[in-house]
Amino acid sequence: MLKAKFVKKLPDFVLKVDLFVDKEILVLIGPSGSGKTTVLECISGLQKPDSGEIILGEKVLFSSSRRINLPSYKRGIGYIFQEYALFNHLTVKDNILYGAKNLLKEEKEKQLNEILKQFNISHLAERYPVQLSGGERQRVAMARTLITKPHLLLLDEPLSAMDRKLRERLRKEIKELHKQWNIPFVLVTHCRCEAELGDKVFKAEKDENKGETIMWFCQSA
Amino acid sequence: MIYPIFLSIKVAIIATLISFVVGIFFARLFFVKNFPGKEAIEAIFFLPMVLPPTVTGFILLILFGKHGPLGFLIRKIFNSQLLFTWWAAVIASSVVAFPLMYQSAKAAFESVDIKQERAARILGANELRVFCTITMPLAWPGILSGVVLSFARAIGEFGATLMTAGNIPGKTQTIPMVIYFAVESGDYKTAIYLVVVIILFSFGMIFWLNWLSRKKVLKYTKKQRQ
Numbered sequence: 001m002l003k004a005k006f007v008k009k010l011p012d013f014v015l016k017v018d019l020f021v022d023k024e025i026l027v028l029i030g031p032s033g034s035g036k037t038t039v040l041e042c043i044s045g046l047q048k049p050d051s052g053e054i055i056l057g058e059k060v061l062f063s064s065s066r067r068i069n070l071p072s073y074k075r076g077i078g079y080i081f082q083e084y085a086l087f088n089h090l091t092v093k094d095n096i097l098y099g100a101k102n103l104l105k106e107e108k109e110k111q112l113n114e115i116l117k118q119f120n121i122s123h124l125a126e127r128y129p130v131q132l133s134g135g136e137r138q139r140v141a142m143a144r145t146l147i148t149k150p151h152l153l154l155l156d157e158p159l160s161a162m163d164r165k166l167r168e169r170l171r172k173e174i175k176e177l178h179k180q181w182n183i184p185f186v187l188v189t190h191c192r193c194e195a196e197l198g199d200k201v202f203k204a205e206k207d208e209n210k211g212e213t214i215m216w217f218c219q220s221a
Numbered sequence: 222m223i224y225p226i227f228l229s230i231k232v233a234i235i236a237t238l239i240s241f242v243v244g245i246f247f248a249r250l251f252f253v254k255n256f257p258g259k260e261a262i263e264a265i266f267f268l269p270m271v272l273p274p275t276v277t278g279f280i281l282l283i284l285f286g287k288h289g290p291l292g293f294l295i296r297k298i299f300n301s302q303l304l305f306t307w308w309a310a311v312i313a314s315s316v317v318a319f320p321l322m323y324q325s326a327k328a329a330f331e332s333v334d335i336k337q338e339r340a341a342r343i344l345g346a347n348e349l350r351v352f353c354t355i356t357m358p359l360a361w362p363g364i365l366s367g368v369v370l371s372f373a374r375a376i377g378e379f380g381a382t383l384m385t386a387g388n389i390p391g392k393t394q395t396i397p398m399v400i401y402f403a404v405e406s407g408d409y410k411t412a413i414y415l416v417v418v419i420i421l422f423s424f425g426m427i428f429w430l431n432w433l434s435r436k437k438v439l440k441y442t443k444k445q446r447q
Contacts, residue, residue, distance in 0.1 A: 098354075
């Protein structure tokens with residue numbers, strides 16, 4: 001369960017976020033520049049909110065009143081970046097193993113093989129990211145995240161760079177993954193067509209208050 | 222004839238190592254942190270590149286001299302002096318090579334995809350691990366060109382070295398010194414011999430470093446599928 005209630009001042013507006021997600025898929029929809037990625041970055045610890053609280057399960061990730069701000073590497077969150085941010089200098093295998101530093105060698109090998117099989121990318125293990133297609137990259141990014149056993153998965157425009165056919169397929173894959181992982185997913189997108197992925201859908205709304213522009217996300221019916 | 226060759230290589234390698242460590246440290250620090258006076262400090266960093274080497278040498282002479290602050294400190298700690306030893310040549314070469322390393326490393330850090338560093342943090346890596354396993358490998362081609370430039374600058378250093386280490390045969394006499402004084406006294410045979418040695422060594426070193434860098438980078442930039 002993720003509870004995030006925070007405020008973040010951005011150059012053009014104030015971002016107000018009040019979200020609650022159980023083990024379901026939450027879709028945040030908003031045009032570009034509405035602060036969607038900032039929401040994910042605040043949850044993951046890549047940016048610091050100005051005030052508020054972010055709680056994941058029993059763990060307080062951020063609390064301005066209690067002066068808590070866990071660094072990203074301690075949050076136990078998975079994040080699929082917009083262009084996947086695979087490590088260019090590492091092979092697919094080493095990309096996936098990056099988050100499995102603490103596992104024993106045998107356990108690492110076992111998990112790697114399982115994950116490669118699950119995502120159907122065993123044949124790509126020795127390739128570099130530059131040698132992969134868009135769909136393959138996404139599967140590698142998912143596999144790299146899964147091996148860390150995250151308690152929450154954040155996805156930043158995961159389907160934006162895909163053609164229609166591939167998008168359909170990946171949408172199904174995300175749904176299936178969510179069933180398997182059984183953790184909250186927060187997905188941001190600018191496309192209304194991806195709303196059907198979500199158990200909950202929040203839309204960006206703009207408000208003017210005393211000359212201040214406020215962007216907040218409200219649940220759509 | 223062998224000692225100046227050996228000394229030049231020793232001085233250039235140690236000076237390159239020093240400018241590598243110090244250059245990387247300051248380049249990363251100044252890339253990550255913003256603070257008042259940063260531009261002024263950066264301008265000071267670049268001074269050895271634009272000042273005549275004799276000026277750099279003179280400043281080092283003052284700083285490391287008997288009554289200079291660093292000279293005093295060294296005398297207190299080690300009970301000896303640095304000027305007119307081969308270590309003075311190392312310091313002079315490091316100082317003139319440092320701006321090249323700093324500049325190359327900073328540009329290299331700026332070119333690293335910040336998203337890959339962020340992805341590493343999310344995957345559980347602390348700052349040190351991110352730096353060693355993501356930032357440095359991705360910045361490596363740029364950093365390596367800084368190493369090549371620093372090495373080239375260090376092995377060819379003359380003015381500042383002459384002022385701080387002097388030209389003491391068998392002690393501080395490097396290849397550029399021997400060449401200069403051989404030409405001055407009309408000994409062209411020695412000069413030509415050392416010119417060939419320094420060209421061959423520098424060419425070999427730079428060629429090897431470039432080959433190493435290309436080999437490493439080509440591995441993950443070639444697009445064709447295996």
